[in-house]
Amino acid sequence: MVAKIDHLDGKGNGQAAIWRENELGNLRKLKLIIPQSLPGETVQVTVDDPSMRWQKMLPDEILVANPDRTEAPCPHFELCGGCVWQHWNYEGQLKYKTDYVKKALQNVGMNPDIVLDTIGMEDPWHYRNKMEFTFSPGGDLGLHEQGNFRKIIPLETCLIAGRNMVDATMEVGEWVKAFDLSGYNKDTHEGLLRHLMVRESFATGEVMLALFATKAPIGDLAAAAEDLIERITKNYPNVKSLMWIVNTDIADRTQSEETFVLAGRDFIYDEMAGYRYRLWFDTFFQTNPVQAQKLVDLALEMGKPQEDEKMIDLFCGVGTFSLPFAARVKELAGIEIVETSIESAKRNAVDNDLHNTTFLARDARKGIDEIHESWGLADLLLIDPPRSGAGGKVMRRIGRAQPKRIVYVSCNPETFATDTAELLQFGYKLQQVQPVDLFPHTVHVECVALLIKN
Structure with a gap:
């Protein structure tokens, strides 16, 4: 089926509408939500059930491309929910905004x-100073799939996060695999590791790593925690705050019931407009x-x-x-x-x-x-x-x-x-x-x- 993208919705997805005859011969409108499409494009799509009022699908083929379309540089773009417009050149994005x-x-x-x-x-990449990554039940560390908060895309890189943040995050991912630690299952509410929050001050260079888990880093987890401390303090001296935060609540939020400072302090320093700020894991600050x-x-x-x-x-x-x-x-x-x-x-x-x-x-x-x-x-x-x-x-x-x-x-x-x-x-x-x-x-x-x- 061929569809023409006439506008984008509030989530950045292309919107199209087609008219179909129902079994009685009456025309019915089918609304299509098409991620990774751009205004003015003509796309080929597969409609599974034309009797529905709306459907969401990726384009099978771009028949007529927006002149500002470009190749997305991130290998995770088609699945990851972190970005929606890497296929749109930056000038086109700014004009739309x-x-x-x-x-x-x-x-x-x-x-x-x-x-x-x-x-x-000037450089619209690696601009974020804070990211929250999630663990899959199998222990993979990554970001949610677009529109699916049950599935995690394992992280190889992230082109919008600060480079030091990505490196430290990959180290934590390797540590998890080395100790075969489990991730949290949102359906069964079982498993150990939930999130990893990473903050970096581009002004001071200080980095925070906050690991959210369902158990404290004691007992049978003490050895793993000590290894994490050694890995981070040895290889990432800019990490001035390494924390293990216990959260057993069913709600999927980065909150603390008990905080263990494994290394450094429970905050980092950042600066803006010549002023210094203390940032804790739950501090709102421009990202x-x-x-x-x-x-x-x-x-x-x-x-x-x-x-x-x-x-x-x-x-x-x-x-x-x-x-x-x-x-x-x-x-x-x-x-x-x-x-x-x-x-x-x-x-x-x-x-x-x-x-x-x-x-x-x-x-x-x-x-x-x-x-x-x-x-x-x-x-x-x-x-x-x-x-x-x-x-x-x-x-x-x-x-x-x-x-x-x-x-x-x-x-x-x-x-x-x-x-x-x-x-x-x-x-x-x-x-x-x-x-x-x-x-x-x-x-x-x-x-x-x-x-x-x-």
Whole structure:
């Protein structure tokens, strides 16, 4: 069957539709989801059951290719779920992301012409400073297959992870095989090893290895743990944190019931915009440091913080934006609902000799009210919400507070558009939107935007 790809879905898969006659002679629409296809392509596919309303399949053949199609360099690309667009040249990816942001604004009745071209990377490979790999029941270490969280693709390489991270990960994989250790079976809830989290600071060179297992590294596992310590400390001196973390919960998350520090400490140091941060295994930190630096620079450029101003950093996390802004304003208040992140933000401020900050572990709306009651209204507000966005109630609360300037950092163009549209009724104008590509070869795109009070 021949199908024409007319658009991509939110996961980066090609979408096509064909019309078929049913047994009564009536036309029915069959929606096709076709990974590894690109807009405008004509593809040959095999439809197993035409009576279905939708089906997902890989193309059998590309009959008419998008001119930006290229050969994927990674040997795992066709199966691995880590990247979806290695078959699309980088210029094509960036153009699509720009158009995506424009469309999101247009859908809520806002002007798409203020969206600038997406800022890409000079080298869009080996950019990630954090990866989470999973063990198969047989002990293979790798990444999930596309659309199948029960199957693990054994790792030979990873072209988006930092090179030192990949080398250390391969060492752990060899150690597992040497001791014939089992991986965790998600169906039977049996087996030892679940995940390996790897973090690397591109600034300091420090690496963290966090091994998640269902048992502690004692008793019959003590010898294996000692061998792991010897392998890592001997061959990878940049590993400053080697941990064995016990997690017996059925939920498939990287969480800790008990943590054993096998070597080094339980955190690593990273740096951004000239400030130092401590990162634990569960610390949220931007995973592309090169592009994250551009986010900070853009936020500072748009926000124009002044030394006599008060500022709120909403959804502040560990202070990624708080610290560089705090050095330029009179006072800064950071608000974040996750208490561990707030404790990290406080510690990071002290480590960087910043003493004009207040950090609150509060719900966004309550935190804004509390800050306003304690030291008045803010001149400048920065908001960096999760993918789900801030929501109408929070945005309306911001609008009623009337800060002079609002810098919105977004990881989801659609929720960004709906959030910022809420502020129009309060007299704000969306002045500039700058997309930034933090995740090459994936569908994701970040934005930094400026809203000013008319």
